[in-house]
Amino acid sequence: MTFTAAGAAAGAGAGAAAVTGAAGSAGGRLPAARTAVEAPPWLERFRGSTVVVKFGGHAMVDEELKRAFARDVVALRCAGLRVVVVHGGGPQISALLARLDLEVRFTAGLRVTTPEVMEVVRMVLAGQVQRDIVHLVNAHGPYAVGMTGEDAHTLTAVRRPAWVDGRPVDIGLVGEVVRVDPETLLALLDRGRIPVVSPIARGADGRVYNINADLAASALAVALGAERLVMLTDVAGLMPGWPGDTTVAGRLTVPQLESLLPSLTGGMVPKMEGCMAAVRGGVRVAHVLDGRVPHALLQEVFAGGGAGTTVVPEPAADEPAFAPAGDGALG
Ligand SMILES: Nc1ncnc2c1ncn2[C@@H]1O[C@H](COP(=O)(O)OP(=O)(O)O)[C@@H](O)[C@H]1O
Numbered sequence: 217m218t219f220t221a222a223g224a225a226a227g228a229g230a231g232a233a234a235v236t237g238a239a240g241s242a243g244g245r246l247p248a249a250r251t252a253v254e255a256p257p258w259l260e261r262f263r264g265s266t267v268v269v270k271f272g273g274h275a276m277v278d279e280e281l282k283r284a285f286a287r288d289v290v291a292l293r294c295a296g297l298r299v300v301v302v303h304g305g306g307p308q309i310s311a312l313l314a315r316l317d318l319e320v321r322f323t324a325g326l327r328v329t330t331p332e333v334m335e336v337v338r339m340v341l342a343g344q345v346q347r348d349i350v351h352l353v354n355a356h357g358p359y360a361v362g363m364t365g366e367d368a369h370t371l372t373a374v375r376r377p378a379w380v381d382g383r384p385v386d387i388g389l390v391g392e393v394v395r396v397d398p399e400t401l402l403a404l405l406d407r408g409r410i411p412v413v414s415p416i417a418r419g420a421d422g423r424v425y426n427i428n429a430d431l432a433a434s435a436l437a438v439a440l441g442a443e444r445l446v447m448l449t450d451v452a453g454l455m456p457g458w459p460g461d462t463t464v465a466g467r468l469t470v471p472q473l474e475s476l477l478p479s480l481t482g483g484m485v486p487k488m489e490g491c492m493a494a495v496r497g498g499v500r501v502a503h504v505l506d507g508r509v510p511h512a513l514l515q516e517v518f519a520g521g522g523a524g525t526t527v528v529p530e531p532a533a534d535e536p537a538f539a540p541a542g543d544g545a546l547g
């Protein structure tokens with residue numbers, strides 16, 4: 217394998233140019249970058265492993281960070297990983313709803329989605345946020361292909377309530393993913409593409425459903441047999457004592473996370489439920505990282521930086537209730 221290590225990791229033009237130059241050969245498949253440096257052995261171990269990266273709307277705070285995200289995703293791809301991006305866009309949807317004088321309301325971290333709100337959700341996610349990410353990734357070569365979960369029946373959902381104090385509350389056209397058909401994503405990955413998926417699903421009843429992006433990413437990670445799920449957000453990780461105590465839980469096992477879940481609120485509810493479901497479904501590790509930190513994604517995947525919150529399946533002996541961040545996570 218050859219890898220434009222410096223160019224791709226730094227997102228500089230050299231790596232991108234090499235990959236672009238090699239594209240368009242036999243069968244339209246994107247070959248490995250032909251250049252320069254032999255990949256070091258430590259990099260070889262990542263080749264062929266699947267990572268689902270959830271890019272939260274709150275992590276899309278400025279243009280430079282979005283560009284850095286796109287470069288990181290391309291760097292992973294150039295190192296031989298199979299990368300699927302699932303994007304959010306909650307703040308962007310809320311901004312347009314407010315401009316249109318439509319109500320912005322969340323229950324247990326999920327948007328109350330009337331048919332009018334659903335139109336805006338679809339417009340913003342598939343028409344704006346997804347397009348922006350595809351555009352930024354494709355500045356480096358013909359990698360990104362945008363789609364929604366509706367496409368080719370990739371995600372099928374049923375209507376779900378929000379749960380408040382143990383009781384179901386109707387929140388409109390919000391879905392729970394009940395089936396994933398990964399065929400289209402697998403075909404794109406086999407061709408060296410980077411699918412960029414909007415969290416919208418076709419309902420089993422034929423309607424269109426709004427899916428929380430964390431939960432969509434989790435369902436896709438399980439169906440793809442991903443090794444990792446990485447969620448990029450706007451905080452340093454899960455803070456069990458939030459908002460009073462901002463100590464981040466560094467490493468959590470599934471049972472530890474399960475016991476914390478009832479105390480969580482807001483956007484952390486679907487995020488941590490998504491991490492838990494992914495790890496339970498066979499994903500080796502799920503991370504919640506601060507997407508505002510440049511290259512947090514690369515750092516975690518390649519170096520196991522120990523930033524943010526890492527969720528793993530089994531308790532180790534002498535596991536504390538939760539380990540503070542920065543004490544070394546999984547590699
Ligand atoms: N226990 C907690 N630890 C950290 N952040 C929390 C916690 N509870 C709620 N939050 C809030 O969750 C937000 C991240 O979730 P969300 O708004 O859904 O972001 P994203 O758009 O990245 O999915 C943080 O900005 C923070 O305000």
Ligand SMILES: CC(=O)N[C@@H](CCC(=O)OP(=O)(O)O)C(=O)O
Pocket residue numbers: 271272273274303304305306307309325326327337390391415426427428429430483
């Ligand atoms: C049902 C539900 O809440 N859907 C989310 C979908 C977008 C999303 O999840 O965006 P973030 O990841 O940026 O929060 C919403 O309408 O905001």
